[in-house]
Amino acid sequence: MIVTRNLIAIVFLASLGGAPLAQAASVIGNNHVLLISIDGMHAVDYEICAANGTCPNLASLGKTGVNYTRTTTSRPSDSFPGLMALVTGGTPRTVGAFYDVAWDRVLAPPSVTTGNGLAGGECTPQKNNGTQTEYEEGVEINQLLVNGGGYMNPIDGGVASISADKLPRDPFSQPTACGHVYPWNFIRTNTIYGVIHAAGGYTAWSDKHAVYAAVSGPTNTSSPSNVDDYYSPEVNSNQTPLPVTTAGPHPFNCMNIQVSGDAAHGVAGNDWTVDFQAIQCYDQLKVNAVVNWINGKAHLGGDNGGKVPVIFGMNFQAVSVGEKLITNGIFGGYQDAAGNPSPELLNEIQFVDGAIGQMIEALRHQGLLASTTVIITAKHGQSPIDPARFFPIPGHSHANGTSPANLLLAQNMIPPVEAAGPGPTEDDISQLWLSPGNTTLTPSAIANAVAFLESHAKDAGIGEIFYSTSLETMFNAPGVPTVNAPCCTLQPGGDPRTPDIIVAPNVGVIYTGSQSKQAEHGGFAHDDTNVMLLVSNPGIAPRTINSFVETTQVAPTILAILGLDPNSLQAVQLEGTPVLPGLTFAH
DSSP states (O other), X not given: OOOOHHHHHHHHHHHHTTOOHHHHTTXXXXXXXXXXXXXXXXXXXXXXXXXXXXXXXXXXXXXXXXXXXXXXXOSSBSHHHHHHHHHHSOOHHHHOOOOSEEEESSSBOOSSOOTTOOXXXXXXXXXXXXXXXXXXXXXXXXXXXXXXXXXXXXXXXXGGGBOGGGSOEETTOSSSSSEEOOHHHHSSSXXXXXXXXXXXXXXXXXXXXXXXXXXXXXXXXXXXXXXXXXXXXXXXSBOOOOSOBOOSSSOOBGGGOOOOSOGGGOOTTOBGGGOHHHHHHHHHHHHHHHHHHHTTBOTTSOBOTTOOOSEEEEEEOHXXXXXXXXXXXXXXXXXXXXXXXXXXXXXXXXXHHHHHHHHHHHHHHTTOSTTEEEEEEOSOOOBOSSGGGOEESSOSSSOOOOOHHHHHHHTTSSOOGGGTOOOOEESSSEEEOOSSSSSOOOHHHHHHHHHHHHHTTTTTTEEEEEOHHHHHTTSOOBOXXXXXXXXXXXXXXXXXXXXXXXXXXXXXXXOSOOTTBSOBOBSSSHHXXXXXXXXXXXXXOOEEEOSOEEGGGHHHHHHHHTTOOGGGSHHHHHHTOOOOTTOOBOO
C-alpha cells in the first residue's frame, strides 16, 4: 500500500511529539528515505543550476521540497566526519570521527603495513599505545582493484575487501586484548541504520570505500550487521573498462575507457578521481545499485526477495572531482566568485542530475514516489570557489611557503611521520597531534608550538589557530583517558582523538602540494561547509529556508519521517540535535 500524503504528515508530526518505537515500527515498512550525498555540492551550485535549467531533475525535486540555503557540514568538513554527521546526528566531539586518517592516543597500530604505508607495529595489552588511524582504501586487500580484492565479481565491493590485519587494534578489548577495531566499531554512537534495522527496516548504502560501512554503527562484531546491503566499489582503484553507460545529457559507454596495463598489477595514481569522464563511470556503478534497490533487487541486480530498503542511498564523487581537478592543462572548478561553473564542472553536475533522474524514474515506475522522501545534501563542500583565491602551499611551480606540520617537524615539535609519529592531516586544514602517542602534553608545550606557528603565520598562510579553550568550544579536551576501557567510549581524562592544535588557513590556501588540484576540503571556511540541502516528497509544500541548519539534523529528521523517535540516536541526546525546521506536509 502506498502511504497517502495525509498519513505521512501524521507520522511525521506524531514523531515530533515522541511517538514510541512500538507504534512506529508498523509504518516504516510503507515509507522510504533515499539519502544522497553529492560530495562538494554547494548551496550556490544548486541555486545556479536550478535557476538556469541545467539540472532539471534537481529543480523538479525542489518544486516539492524544502531548500535550506545556509546549511553547514561537520567541522572538519571531511568525508568521514561528514558522513557520520548525516547518519548519527553528531559531531566529532561525540562520534569520535575527525578524519579518514587521524590519531588515537589509546589504540595500537595495525599488525601489518597498510596499502598507504601506515607501518604495522606492536600492540601492548592493557596499556595506552597510540597510533595513526587509517580508515580509507589502504586497509583493503587490494586497493588497486574496483572490488578491493575481496570478491569474485570485478565490479562488486564491500566489507569482504577489508583486511583485518591492516586495522588499528584495541589494547583493552575483551575478551582478548589487541582485537581489531572495525570501522563501524570505531564509531562511538549508534546510527540511523542501527535504529531502523532494529525496528525491522531493510537497509542499504553505497559509498566510495569499504570502511564507510561505518554507517552501520557499533555492532561489537566483525560485521556491519545494521546494513543489510552495502556496496562500495573502490574509488581509488585503478581505472578499468566498466559495463555501464553514464547518465545525463552526454552518455558515455564506460567500456571505452582507455587504460594501460593490468589494473590488478598497475601502480597507484591512475584512479577514478584523476579524470573528468572516469569519475562518472565510477559513480554510475553506485547509481545502478540504487536503481536495483528501488526495483527490489540486490545491489548488482540479484534476488533479495523483492525488498525495497527503508533507508538507502549513495554518495557521488563526480562534482567533487569536477571542482578540484586539473588534468592535461584543463581546469575544472569555477569561473568566478559568483560560483558559475567551468564547462568541466557543469558536465559533472549535469551527470549527477541525470543519474538522480534515473532514480526518480525508477521510484515512479515502481509506484514508490509518494512514499519516498528524497534528501539531497553533501558530506562536504570544496574551497575555494573563487579561482583567484587559490593559493597552494607549497606552490605548483615553485616552493611557496610550508605547511604548519612541516614547520613543527623542522623544530622537532612533532615526531616525524616515518618514525610512526602522529602524522598530520592536512588538506585545507591542518590537524596536529603533537605527542608521540600515548601521553597528554602540558599546556606550555602546546603553547610553545602555537607561538612558533604564530611567528611563521605568513609562511603557512595561517588564518586561525585553535587550541586549549578555543578548541574545546568545539571538541572534547585532548588527552589520555585515566580509566582503561575497551574501545570506543569516551572516558574521564581527555579525548584520545582530539588534535592538540587545529590550524584553519586563509581562504584559498591548501596544503596538499598536489599539481592536479585547485581546491580541497576539510576546513572550516564557508566554501568548505556551506552545502546544498533539499528535502523533497510529493506531499511537501515547497519552501526555502534561510536560517542556519546543520547536516547533523538530517539524521533525526530521517527517523522522524519514518515515524521513529529521533532521540533513539545517542548523539542527538548528547548534543541536542533538532530535526530540520519547516517540514510541513500538504494535506
